[in-house]
Amino acid sequence: MPVLHFWYEFASTYSYLTAMRIEDRCRAAGVELIWRPFLLGPIFRAQGWDTSPFNIYEAKGRYMWRDLERRAAAQGLPNIHRPDPFPQNGLLAARIATIGAGAGWGPDFTRAVYAAQFAQGQPISAPETLVALLNGLGLDGSQVLQSAQTDDSVKNQLRATTETAQSQGLFGAPSFTTEDGELFWGDDRLEDALNWALRVKN
Amino acid sequence: MPVLHFWYEFASTYSYLTAMRIEDRCRAAGVELIWRPFLLGPIFRAQGWDTSPFNIYEAKGRYMWRDLERRAAAQGLPNIHRPDPFPQNGLLAARIATIGAGAGWGPDFTRAVYAAQFAQGQPISAPETLVALLNGLGLDGSQVLQSAQTDDSVKNQLRATTETAQSQGLFGAPSFTTEDGELFWGDDRLEDALNWALRVKN
Numbered sequence: 001m002p003v004l005h006f007w008y009e010f011a012s013t014y015s016y017l018t019a020m021r022i023e024d025r026c027r028a029a030g031v032e033l034i035w036r037p038f039l040l041g042p043i044f045r046a047q048g049w050d051t052s053p054f055n056i057y058e059a060k061g062r063y064m065w066r067d068l069e070r071r072a073a074a075q076g077l078p079n080i081h082r083p084d085p086f087p088q089n090g091l092l093a094a095r096i097a098t099i100g101a102g103a104g105w106g107p108d109f110t111r112a113v114y115a116a117q118f119a120q121g122q123p124i125s126a127p128e129t130l131v132a133l134l135n136g137l138g139l140d141g142s143q144v145l146q147s148a149q150t151d152d153s154v155k156n157q158l159r160a161t162t163e164t165a166q167s168q169g170l171f172g173a174p175s176f177t178t179e180d181g182e183l184f185w186g187d188d189r190l191e192d193a194l195n196w197a198l199r200v201k202n
Numbered sequence: 203m204p205v206l207h208f209w210y211e212f213a214s215t216y217s218y219l220t221a222m223r224i225e226d227r228c229r230a231a232g233v234e235l236i237w238r239p240f241l242l243g244p245i246f247r248a249q250g251w252d253t254s255p256f257n258i259y260e261a262k263g264r265y266m267w268r269d270l271e272r273r274a275a276a277q278g279l280p281n282i283h284r285p286d287p288f289p290q291n292g293l294l295a296a297r298i299a300t301i302g303a304g305a306g307w308g309p310d311f312t313r314a315v316y317a318a319q320f321a322q323g324q325p326i327s328a329p330e331t332l333v334a335l336l337n338g339l340g341l342d343g344s345q346v347l348q349s350a351q352t353d354d355s356v357k358n359q360l361r362a363t364t365e366t367a368q369s370q371g372l373f374g375a376p377s378f379t380t381e382d383g384e385l386f387w388g389d390d391r392l393e394d395a396l397n398w399a400l401r402v403k404n
Binding site: 062183184 | 259262264265268269272374387388390394
């Protein structure tokens, strides 16, 4: 089965759009999906940015919020609740998603975090938000939180994923990579990425 | 008939993809198309950039050239010939296109300039390139060139178009605006822009 890697950062607005639809799209296309939470912060800092480019470049930011609103509506998602502050710090959520990727509940947790952030305006950098979302999935939220905060192997794994992303040429999120190393950037390239994955013989 | 404004800069790689397909798309959709050549330079300078962001941000630039290659192929366009230097200075071409927009040959000239630049690698900042393209359209290239270089009303019109672009929130190219002031950015938003234009009652 062809494989598609989905690289996402929790603070990323367009990653939200992708996260809410990619599983259905991959299933329909017959493509195996691998969820790869990573951090954009270190990559942005290497480009000289200390916040989201949507904050640095005002006109671009204004456009992005409008475009996001239109595309969320077209996708049948609730009205966008703009996080304050933006971007939210997604480090803890990304560590938890790293645990979840190995345990099978990563995708459900990821969707729950995005919905809490962009549909309900909840502060996803707050541990209590994340614990409540984990509990809602039937997990022991406090225990998972503790692992995410203290387990060095989790921290190292997320760091390694971020370094892999950077070494594969990623500079934004969402991004998609195929087994033959082809890179696609942006929610609007999901279909191109799927088509590419299907062309690659596995 | 619904109206769509197509804002383009000659140096812009993704504007090339749009320029080669937008007329067919608008005709098929029953949307009136208005070609708006403008300059990105002043807008980029206001953001603190003195060259294309694809030169400033290396990973993003590397990705853009690959993405452009893939999308040109999917669109049935020739292999991309990467201009050297990039970006080309599109000022003179934009002045000529401003004349052509009023005279009816703007779209043909625009496509000819983009093909010369990105399919054949010709230097589009060179007056002789532009004169040859104009002659190829059955025009008096030298005469048009002279107007573009000396006519203050042409210079003022292009400057005004660029100021209008900026005041409407444009920050990149290609961009599309509808009669109700909705802005779309990027070749991959052409279909969204057309659908929006069709929703607006005229």
